[in-house]
Amino acid sequence: MVEIGSWGRLAAWPHRVQPLADRALRRLPGEAAPGLAYGMGRSYGDVCLTPGGTLWLARGLDKFIAFDAETGLLTCEAGVLLRDIQRLFCHRGWMLPVTPGTQFVTVGGAIANDVHGKNHHRLGSFGDHVTRLRLLRTDGEVIECGPDDRADWFTATVGGLGLTGVITEATLQLRRVDGPxxxxxxxxxxxxxxxxxxxxxxxxxxxxxxxxxxxxxxxxxxxxxxxxxxxxxxxxxxxxxxxxxxxxxxxxxxxxxxxxxxxxxxxxxxxxxxxxxxxxxxxxxxxxxxxxxxxxxxxxxxxxxxxxxxxxxxxxxxxxxxxxxxxxxxxxxxxxxxxxxxxxxxxxxxxxxxxxxxxxxxxxxxxxxxxxxxxxxxxxxxxxxxxxxxxxxxxxMPPTLFRRGYPRLEAFSRLRDPGIRSAFASRVLEN
Incomplete structure (x- = not known):
């Protein structure tokens, strides 16, 4: 067991840790349940923690898989940092359309929290530019989904706080730029x-x-x-x-x-x-x-x-x-x-x-x-x-305020992975 906290440093709790490093992953490692995917730990509170459970460390899923230089479509594993996408592709004329206030965030974390930037009035949030993602459930099911393909899974996973499964790879639509x-x-x-x-x-x-x-x-x-x-x-x-x-x-x-x-x-x-x-x-x-x-x-x-x-x-x-x-x-x-x-x-x-x-x-x-x-x-x-x-x-946040603020919670709850838990979910969804 390893004590792990989040960016706010309010507390640290014991977790089992299991690294993920295989693109062809078909089953999540370890038998200890429940678990939760963990990227860079830049969430401030408890949404990225599962005290007493297993954290699947996603930073090992850090490979670039494919890039189309004509369309700007990038497929990569979920542990790739936003910093690495920006630095690698900016001088080729492409950048992320939406980026939060830190570049030390994984692609999977950006999707799971549907992060936003300083241009929401133009380009929305990060999830608006995800065209496909691969989701691994704790029962071994692999789900490929996108805005127009199994859209119920896609809309539950984008902004879904990691509770529908582990995102292992994604395809992102980059935007053209003239430089940095x-x-x-x-x-x-x-x-x-x-x-x-x-x-x-x-x-x-x-x-x-x-x-x-x-x-x-x-x-x-x-x-x-x-x-x-x-x-x-x-x-x-x-x-x-x-x-x-x-x-x-x-x-x-x-x-x-x-x-x-x-x-x-x-x-x-x-x-x-x-x-x-x-x-x-x-x-x-x-x-x-x-x-x-x-x-x-x-x-x-x-x-x-x-x-x-x-x-x-x-x-x-x-x-x-x-x-x-x-x-x-x-x-x-x-x-x-x-x-x-x-x-x-x-x-x-x-x-x-x-x-x-x-x-x-x-x-x-x-x-x-x-x-x-x-x-x-x-x-x-x-x-x-x-x-x-x-x-x-x-x-x-109290559960009543969360439920009041997120009126589509019931539709989301039907697609939660029963083998995944976070401290946040335990606090606002199960009390």
Whole structure:
């Protein structure tokens, strides 16, 4: 048994581990059930863990199988990293259409969580660009499915949190690009009204839109930085290869009220002076934290909670304002706060998180009951607005909120694999 935790470092539990490394896999190794596929462990909460069970380590399924240079169709095993796809194919004129905030994610994990990026209003979520996948069930059944082939299995598996079987390979539709460069622009704003005006004005002409928002004020007129970008041909300065690392876990969290105020003030002022368009490499724009290895350690030995919600756009200004005021009144703040909009698109998976509306993502150091009480109050705002919480980042969502936020849960439940269990599923589906 090996103790394994997730990216939020809230807890680690004993697991049996079984590596997967055979493309022709016809049966999952080991006799200990239940089990769960495990990629890079970048989920923040408990969706990638099964305490006392078996983790099937998917990183060994890391082969590229086929690529059509004319159409951009790529077939690969599920353990391939998004980073490796980007770096290998970018200079050939192809990239992933959708990518999340870190490139250290496996293809299988990206599908299972139906990750989204900064261009949902244009290209949707990751599952929108999967044309086929191979699923291995714990009873040995192998299911090949796609949007138009056994679509019930496909829609259950995309965003299905790994609960329908183990994804062993997939075919992805890449998109054409001129190279690794983006034409980007950063605009400061000083209220939610300004944010929504910038977002509405940008979505027609800019593919990527996202904003950082400062949660350390009073929550009534929050300042932030709105970032937008398009793919471009003009080369810029290559990002320096200065990868840093947090070498150890400090005895206490380095994220506190004083450090948050100081950092957010400096961050806002520095970026406000960088106004104007510039050519930037895709890596620092898409993955701003990936150059700091083990950045999750800065929250100290108790770890941190990530909280991401989406609320309908019609109630977005009120609901987001209410969330920010709750955070400000509590005083805990958030080091990494991201605010962006989702487009008017039907999600590809039954349990896909992204829906039309506004999404807010935040990090909170774990201060025990004080932090969970704050998150409970945020839940109440999200529930009132008819929103939902992102399972990939959750560690404590109540079952009632999950069921309310995911109305297609019953159709999904019929296709669950009885030999697969996660701590998340035990918490929200079986209680």
């Amino acid at each position: 460069w983006l034409e980007a622009e950063t605009l400061p704003y000083r209220s939610l009204d300004e944010f929504f005006a910038l977002s509405d004005a940008s979505e027609a002409d800019w593919e990527y839109t996202v904003s950082w928002i400062d949660c350390t004020g009073d929550g009534r007129s929050p300042r932030g930085l709105f970032m937008r970008a398009n793919h471009g041909r003009t080369p810029g300065r290559l990002p320096p290869d200065r990868r840093k690392a947090v070498p150890l876990v400090p005895p206490i969290s380095l994220i506190n009220r004083a450090s948050l105020v100081a950092f957010n003030t400096a961050y806002f002022q520095w970026h406000s002076r960088q106004r104007g368009r510039q050519a930037v490499h895709y890596e620092p724009f898409f993955y701003p934290l990936d150059h700091v290895l083990h950045w999750n350690r800065i929250y100290g030995p108790r770890g941190f909670y990530q909280y991401q919600c989406v609320v309908p756009r019609a109630d977005g200004p009120r609901a987001i304002g209410a969330l920010l005021r709750e955070i400000a009144a509590d005083g805990q703040g958030s080091f990494l706060a991201v605010l962006k909009t989702f487009g008017e698109r039907q999600a590809p998976g039954l349990l896909s998180f992204a829906q039309p509306g506004v999404t807010l993502a935040l990090d909170f150091p774990n201060h025990g009951a004080r932090t969970t009480a704050l998150l409970d109050r945020l839940d109440a705002v999200v529930a009132e607005a008819g929103g939902r919480i992102y399972p990939a980042k959750d560690a404590r």
